[in-house]
Amino acid sequence: MLRILGRDTSSNVMKVLWACDELGIPFEREDIGGKHGGNDTPEFRALNPNGLVPVIIDDSFVTWESNTCVRYLAAKHGRGTLYPDDLQTRATAERWMDWQVTTVSPAMIPVFRGMIRTKPEDRDMNVIEQGRAALSDKMAIVDAALADRAYLAGDTFTMGDIPIGIAAWRWFNMPIEREEYSHLRRWCDALSERPGYQRHIMKPVT
Ligand SMILES: N[C@@H](CCC(=O)N[C@@H](CS)C(=O)NCC(=O)O)C(=O)O
Numbered sequence: 001m002l003r004i005l006g007r008d009t010s011s012n013v014m015k016v017l018w019a020c021d022e023l024g025i026p027f028e029r030e031d032i033g034g035k036h037g038g039n040d041t042p043e044f045r046a047l048n049p050n051g052l053v054p055v056i057i058d059d060s061f062v063t064w065e066s067n068t069c070v071r072y073l074a075a076k077h078g079r080g081t082l083y084p085d086d087l088q089t090r091a092t093a094e095r096w097m098d099w100q101v102t103t104v105s106p107a108m109i110p111v112f113r114g115m116i117r118t119k120p121e122d123r124d125m126n127v128i129e130q131g132r133a134a135l136s137d138k139m140a141i142v143d144a145a146l147a148d149r150a151y152l153a154g155d156t157f158t159m160g161d162i163p164i165g166i167a168a169w170r171w172f173n174m175p176i177e178r179e180e181y182s183h184l185r186r187w188c189d190a191l192s193e194r195p196g197y198q199r200h201i202m203k204p205v206t
Pocket of ligand 1: 010011012013032033034035039051052053054064065066067
């Protein structure tokens with residue numbers, strides 16, 4: 001059975017859990033990272049030298065980097081659904097996945113760490129506000145992209161919706177000022193109908 005190493009409070013682990021749910025893949029998950037520790041041992045670093053979660057183990061194949069894990073599982077189990085057959089649709093889905101890591105995540109991190117993981121008296125509100133404004137700009141890009149399509153890569157849900165779907169849940173549920181982005185809201189409401197999103201993503205942001 002597929003093994004997923006990583007705590008379920010990690011947004012990167014959540015991507016893999018949600019993908020498995022969508023794809024109907026049975027898995028065993030082990031609590032590693034955060035308060036559970038276990039990600040700085042020689043055994044874990046032999047699996048992922050970065051000491052980060054998630055790691056997946058599929059028979060004897062080991063890999064890490066959450067979006068790579070999602071791509072691998074989607075390619076293996078979700079051809080024509082999560083992993084689009086059409087090359088241009090697939091490239092569009094992959095573009096949003098890469099953009100989440102390179103562009104959304106750097107804006108999200110200072111806001112998430114500042115507002116959720118830092119005591120009020122220790123917060124650097126200038127850094128948080130800069131991140132919040134940057135994050136709003138990114139969410140405006142997603143909102144505009146969703147103006148003429150139901151999902152990020154087109155008419156149907158694909159792997160491209162997973163990483164930004166998780167970022168959007170955090171954006172809507174962190175105690176921050178937000179613009180009203182109606183297309184983003186409609187898309188997030190549609191994701192909220194999906195059992196995998198309900199089970200793995202729609203939780204208090206902690
Ligand atoms: N780019 C990596 C980032 C992985 C990452 O930063 N994971 C965090 C959790 S979200 C982690 O392992 N932090 C250390 C810990 O949980 O102890 C990925 O997408 O998998």
